Amino acid sequence: MLLWSAECVGGAVPVSITDLGVNEAEGQDARVLRGARSSRIHAALLDAILDHRLTPGTRLPEDEIGTVFQASRTIVRAALQALAHERVVVILPNRGAHVAKPTVEEARQVFEARSLLEPRIAALAASRAEPADIARLRAHHSEEEAAVHAGDQRRAIALSARFHNMIAEIAGQEILAEFLRELTSRSSLVVALYWRRRDATCERHAHHELIDAIAAGQSERAADLMRSHLVDLFSGLDLRERPAKDVGLAALLGTTK
Amino acid sequence: MLLWSAECVGGAVPVSITDLGVNEAEGQDARVLRGARSSRIHAALLDAILDHRLTPGTRLPEDEIGTVFQASRTIVRAALQALAHERVVVILPNRGAHVAKPTVEEARQVFEARSLLEPRIAALAASRAEPADIARLRAHHSEEEAAVHAGDQRRAIALSARFHNMIAEIAGQEILAEFLRELTSRSSLVVALYWRRRDATCERHAHHELIDAIAAGQSERAADLMRSHLVDLFSGLDLRERPAKDVGLAALLGTTK
DNA sequence: TATGCCCAAATTGTATACAATCATCGCATT
């Protein structure tokens, strides 16, 4: 029932859908998902994926999910379709939905896109942030530290992505924030597959400096910090092409297109 | 049956769904839309919207669309949900789908996002374009000119958006290209609502210069040209707040939240 | 004539039944 034995660095144990608690409920995405039920399922699955409780490649069968959340396949399908649109899930016709497994090329492009968007976003945030925003960032940052100290790697990763999203929200560019949400989600999958370094110290340090720059209204500095932070993150990946055990021989022999 | 009497500048006559021919069939979006049927409907509706045959605010009832395309509501809903995710359609719970009507703030943000993405995209395209790409761009440009000479405003607008998308495809950044596709679609809605100038001459000229810069591999120049082209486009809009006839008094009196 | 209420028609929300497709295993064949 749990199909994808992840080889990622962390101790992330892939779980089956059935092991998901029905706890998380968010759903600010009512613009595309009509019912509240679909939104709940969407939020819960996304949450599990960002947490690496569901790892890349995990199958997501419609009626299993339906059973867990007490919903019909109709509802589940809507949620899965939404996740597919955010590129967090891949749907293969007649073969169902899986948690996406970004290729190394995709991983590169995700970070390429982020390093285009985020410095600008950080600069905007620095120029617009209000005291309440700063307070929220600092509060969030403590949570991150707490998670790291508690040794909760998963939670730390999820909170880190959320930190970047928060900055985008402060920047007040709804459209860019939405794009970034998608990119941070995809980054989480990239991390699940390609992360090699477990050094979360520099990450937290970078976040701390960023908050200070934003609080001081230093746009240019915030942009620079963000730029180098992203380079750091990217350099923490091991993007050497690997056999990718299920692509198998076809790719290695590689004559057949 | 045709509900939204558009006040946009062009002679774009809003049509009912029923008047849509079932001609267009594309569907490179199989990653999120499983069946081919949904993809067809999605492509046809998107096409009609980008053409301004369906104008902002037009209702999109599920079974009417189903009748036109000979598909059940299940299929239609999948297509509508995809369009909603691309922000080209808005779905109001229990009240169905409509062609989106971007606000002036949204219009600003669309162009803000474009002017962040597109100069970089143009530069990348300039550094990577191959002869075949240039040829395709030039061919497309002639089509644009032909459309303008034939006085086919609608087609000209649609082709212009497509031109920007083509550059993104040449740049080889699939993720950015996808983001831009969404942005150009939304731009088309913005144009339908807020376009004031009918001067398509400078647009074509800008496109021509862009092609030359890209063909010559001049990244920096291509970026600059794109930047100023976007400023031109944006300045062609009339973004003064208007009563927006259906928001009505609530917003004007504006005390209630 | 203006206002409010209630009912009917239209439309969307959801579940489910059935068809189509794919995966897996066993069996026969070589």
Add this chain to the structure above:
DNA sequence: AATGCGATGATTGTATACAATTTGGGCATA
């Protein structure tokens, strides 16, 4: 033992029935 084939079970694709909700109009009332 390895290969190929076919049947079976599991899963997705699609249509449709029914429930819930909204919309619009008619009628009574002030």
